[in-house]
Amino acid sequence: MNVLLIGSGGREHALAWKIAASPVLTTLYCAPGNPGIASVAECVALDPADHDAIIAFCQQKSIDFVVVGPEAPLVAGITDDLRAAGITVFGPSKAAARLEGSKGFTKDLCAQFDIPTGKYQRFTQAEAARAYIRQEGVPIVVKADGLAAGKGVVVAFELQEALDAVDACFDGAFGGAGAEVVVEEYLEGEEASFFCLCDGKTALPFGTAQDHKRVGDGDTGANTGGMGAYSPAPVMTQAIIDLTMRDLIEPTMRGMTEIGAPFSGVLFAGLMITRNGPKLIEYNTRFGDPETQVLMLRLKDDLLLLLKAAADGVLDQMSVRWNDDPALTVVMAAKGYPAAPEKGSVIRGVAAAGDDENVEIFHAGTKDRNGELIANGGRVLNITASGKTVQDAQKAAYAAIAKIDWPEGFYRHDIGWRAIEREKAL
Secondary structure (H helix, E strand, C coil): EEEEECCEEEHHHHHHHHHHEEEEEECEEECCCCCCCCCCEEEEEEEEEEEHHHHHHHCCCCEEEEEECCHHHCCHHHHHHHHHHHCCEEEECCCCCCHCCCCCHHHHHHHHCCCCCCEEECCCCCHHHHHHHHHCCCEEEEEEECCCCCCHHHHHHHHEEEEEEEEHHCCCCCHHHHCEEEECCCCCCCEEEEEEEECCCEEEEEEEEEEEEEECCEEEEHHHHHHHHHECCCCCCCCHHHHHHHHHHHHHHHHHHCCCCCCCCEEEEEEEEEEEEEEEEECCCCCCCCHHHHHHHHHHHHHHHHHHHHHHHHHCCCCCCCCCCEEEEEEEECCCCCCCCCCEEECCCCHHHCCCCEEEECCCCCCCCCCCCCCCCCCCEEEEEEEEEEEHHHHHHHHHHHHCCCCCCCCCCHHHHHHHHHHHHH
């Protein structure tokens, strides 16, 4: 099977690494890829936003299957264009990708189909949003409605912080994503990430993880796209998974079909596990980053066959097996992230860091410059390890980081702390 993977980040490197292990793979291409992906796939200089060029490449190279990694091409309708050209693709339609492309759309769907989530209101005018915030009080959550690369969310514990977040959205801090604002109830509990592969009819549970969104140790500082993750999430017991499937995933699948946008692809539920059970924080319509990195280390089955089954509508014939050992990933980011990451610095020692058989280094924001590895993004490397316990995986990841020579980079030192506290309490 000739496969094209679209994307260039750590999520795509992890997907490429796992797809490359499939015995049914003939050739794997990645557009545009990165230096890490180049070790397992042929990278091609294609812009994911240029749908015509992607289609022409697929026809030229006899691509049997396309896997779309990032959210922006999905929201822009790349899967619709590929399917119209007769090319099999994993990912939701443009209409279904609204679950991620518009937080307000998702909130409205939850209200229509009785899916547990926080109370909310949608606003297109700053003054109305500010009045609602004053009425409701803090803590409260302010979200840019559209895609903002994981940065358009402010969890405000001070009134002025919430008001400033509204102003930032309407003043253009997130471009068109902030033209509408969703203000919602602050939910108390423990966050978790839950994934399902979907084919429009069937939703197949596909693992759990916990992300670390705050930039600093101790869950302090600005929200980011994610500074690290581990899998499985201890809070996601089988009982919680069953509740999530019954009360959130299945009604969402039914609701999307009812409104004429059946969901196919990966449905990523960001959950808050409250005293009253799981509630939806948000949906993403692609694999998480950096959650994918830990999921791929734990997945026993052939990822390519699973994704193809979702695209072909035969997920009811599939099952998923996982390694029991937990996995953990630590994001190494460029100084200045998430506000203004510094690009262009040289990174050394990555090969040595990956020598441990339990460690994989996934490239997120790198490029090759005359044989040197260069930082070319905010989140730059994902140091990913497995172990018998989360603490073992954490030790392996940080031991690998110690071998990397990159003074211009930084990382959190406490990834996995919540799970490790649980292990110590047992």
